[in-house]
Amino acid sequence: QVQVVESGGGVVQPGGSLRLSCAVSGRIFSIYAGGWYRQAPGMQGNQRELVATISRGGGTTYSESVKGRFTISRDNARNILYLQMNNLEPEDTALYYCNAQVFMFDESAADAWGQGTLVTVSS
Numbered sequence: 001q002v003q004v005v006e007s008g009g010g011v012v013q014p015g016g017s018l019r020l021s022c023a024v025s026g027r028i029f030s031i032y033a034g035g036w037y038r039q040a041p042g043m044q045g046n047q048r049e050l051v052a053t054i055s056r057g058g059g060t061t062y063s064e065s066v067k068g069r070f071t072i073s074r075d076n077a078r079n080i081l082y083l084q085m086n087n088l089e090p091e092d093t094a095l096y097y098c099n100a101q102v103f104m105f106d107e108s109a110a111d112a113w114g115q116g117t118l119v120t121v122s123s
């Protein structure tokens with residue numbers, strides 16, 4: 001079983017910064033890919049926007065709305081994913097979810113989600 005726990009959300013003024021963390025634990029061998037998604041107010045059901053991804057080799061992708069402001073990174077030794085968010089805008093207000101695709105010690109693979117951490121950008 002895989003546990004994914006996000007942290008680091010909060011309330012910040014426009015132009016401010018936050019760093020989100022995503023701790024992945026369980027009988028995992030490694031994280032082979034990960035991503036951050038967000039659900040903004042008004043999105044329905046399980047609708048989420050892909051914010052950023054990072055591959056096993058460290059390659060990254062970003063949505064156009066956050067490119068140049070957000071940076072995704074990973075700590076392979078500690079199985080943690082990060083999302084550094086700079087120059088935050090009110091439109092970034094959302095519940096941010098971490099997704100981790102992992103290899104398990106039993107050689108199976110798993111795709112796990114956290115419960116989300118809330119980011120509010122407001123003056």
